[in-house]
Amino acid sequence: MAESGKIDPMHQFVIQPMFGTGDLSVGGYNIAFTNSSLWMVVTAVVLWIFVAGGMKRSLVPGRWQMSVEFFTGFINKLLTDNVGDNGKKYMPYVFSLFMFILIGNILGMLPLGLLGVHPFTFTSHFTVTGALAILSFLIVLVVGFWKHGFHFFSLFVPHGTPLPMIPVIFPIELVSFMVRPFSLGLRLFVAMTAGHVLLKVLAGFVINSTNAGAGYGALVGIPSFTLMIGINALELLVACIQAYVFALLTSVYINDAENLH
Amino acid sequence: MPQIAQLAATYSSQIFWLLLTFGLVFFVIGLGMVPKIQSTVDLRNAKIADDLARAKAAFARADEIEEDCRKRDTENRASAQSIVADARAKAAAESEKQVAAADAKIAVQIASAEEAIAASSAKALTEIEAVAAEAAQDMVARISGGEVSRDAATQAVKVALAHG
Numbered sequence: 001m002a003e004s005g006k007i008d009p010m011h012q013f014v015i016q017p018m019f020g021t022g023d024l025s026v027g028g029y030n031i032a033f034t035n036s037s038l039w040m041v042v043t044a045v046v047l048w049i050f051v052a053g054g055m056k057r058s059l060v061p062g063r064w065q066m067s068v069e070f071f072t073g074f075i076n077k078l079l080t081d082n083v084g085d086n087g088k089k090y091m092p093y094v095f096s097l098f099m100f101i102l103i104g105n106i107l108g109m110l111p112l113g114l115l116g117v118h119p120f121t122f123t124s125h126f127t128v129t130g131a132l133a134i135l136s137f138l139i140v141l142v143v144g145f146w147k148h149g150f151h152f153f154s155l156f157v158p159h160g161t162p163l164p165m166i167p168v169i170f171p172i173e174l175v176s177f178m179v180r181p182f183s184l185g186l187r188l189f190v191a192m193t194a195g196h197v198l199l200k201v202l203a204g205f206v207i208n209s210t211n212a213g214a215g216y217g218a219l220v221g222i223p224s225f226t227l228m229i230g231i232n233a234l235e236l237l238v239a240c241i242q243a244y245v246f247a248l249l250t251s252v253y254i255n256d257a258e259n260l261h
Numbered sequence: 262m263p264q265i266a267q268l269a270a271t272y273s274s275q276i277f278w279l280l281l282t283f284g285l286v287f288f289v290i291g292l293g294m295v296p297k298i299q300s301t302v303d304l305r306n307a308k309i310a311d312d313l314a315r316a317k318a319a320f321a322r323a324d325e326i327e328e329d330c331r332k333r334d335t336e337n338r339a340s341a342q343s344i345v346a347d348a349r350a351k352a353a354a355e356s357e358k359q360v361a362a363a364d365a366k367i368a369v370q371i372a373s374a375e376e377a378i379a380a381s382s383a384k385a386l387t388e389i390e391a392v393a394a395e396a397a398q399d400m401v402a403r404i405s406g407g408e409v410s411r412d413a414a415t416q417a418v419k420v421a422l423a424h425g
Contacts, residue, residue, distance in 0.1 A: 013263040029273035037278035092291030127275040
């Protein structure tokens with residue numbers, strides 16, 4: 001690729017088995033430990049270190065404890081605002097979800113390539129985001145049917161719908177409900193993929209234009225590089241926002257199941 | 262796009278490792294650590310609210326005590342003033358009585374002294390008469406060589422004394 005001067009912006013998403021585990025399988029299903037898996041593990045470890053650092057439980061918190069409490073307080077407020085006091089029992093799930101996605105997004109953006117490590121953003125794969133979305137969706141279904149039984153289907157008939165409209169409204173609401181896991185999973189996958197592709201394309205501009213000569217490099221490379229800096233900042237914002245949106249929508253959906261109208 | 266191109270080959274590994282890592286995160290961090298952190302926060306908030314309430318109560322109590330103290334202070338001042346007024350009146354009455362007693366005693370002393378003075382002046386007067394009469398007898402004897410009776414001399418002296 002580099003020899004031909006062509007830089008493939010999609011190469012960063014390629015999953016490669018690591019440590020010779022390519023053929024590892026359980027029950028006929030391949031469970032190779034890939035670069036994607038590695039970054040999930042790294043994310044889990046970083047998250048564990050972060051939260052463990054805030055476990056001093058002192059009355060007057062230090063900086064670290066303060067920042068951990070900021071995140072728990074943030075999720076706590078998110079759930080209280082969207083679900084009410086009933087929402088506090090979903091705190092472990094929504095906190096894990098938010099932090100796992102957030103740290104996964106941010107780790108994938110770190111310039112570790114300078115050190116020869118290749119960061120991998122597992123949230124740019126819809127197998128991962130889709131699985132997380134289905135997990136959230138299943139929780140909503142289980143809670144909804146557990147708490148309300150078949151009455152849960154009244155979710156698809158908005159309050160005050162005239163009787164003749166019900167046969168029309170019901171399928172529409174049902175479809176919009178069933179689409180939720182897809183929209184939830186695709187939103188995160190698309191946002192992360194698009195940002196990383198954009199950065200790689202611009203980086204390709206910088207490299208290819210500079211290879212073509214100093215004049216081209218100044219004309220194309222410098223503006224592209226400036227744009228990259230701005231987009232990097234934007235992508236950091238997107239990394240946080242997408243994690244927030246995922247957690248927010250999850251709590252909004254949980255609210256539907258918890259507090260059925 | 263590797264996400265689609267590699268889908269069939271990698272979905273099971275992706276989902277397996279996701280469930281493993283996210284499951285660990287959920288059970289270890291989400292269920293194990295987050296409630297402890299949240300309880301610390303709740304504990305702290307409760308303590309702050311409690312402390313604030315206590316401080317407020319203490320403030321109210323302090324105001325009450327101050328009001329009480331002020332009231333007692335006013336009362337004490339009023340009673341002290343009445344005691345002072347009482348003492349002053351009593352002292353005035355006492356001194357008046359003493360002055361009156363002393364006045365009476367002094368009046369008695371003055372009367373007796375006057376009496377003594379009168380007595381002694383009367384006595385002195387009679388002695389002067391005697392002396393004067395004697396002197397008159399002598400004077401008559403030296404000047405005229407005649408003898409004057411005592412009675413006559415005394416009579417003469419009396420007359421002279423009465424005329425001044």
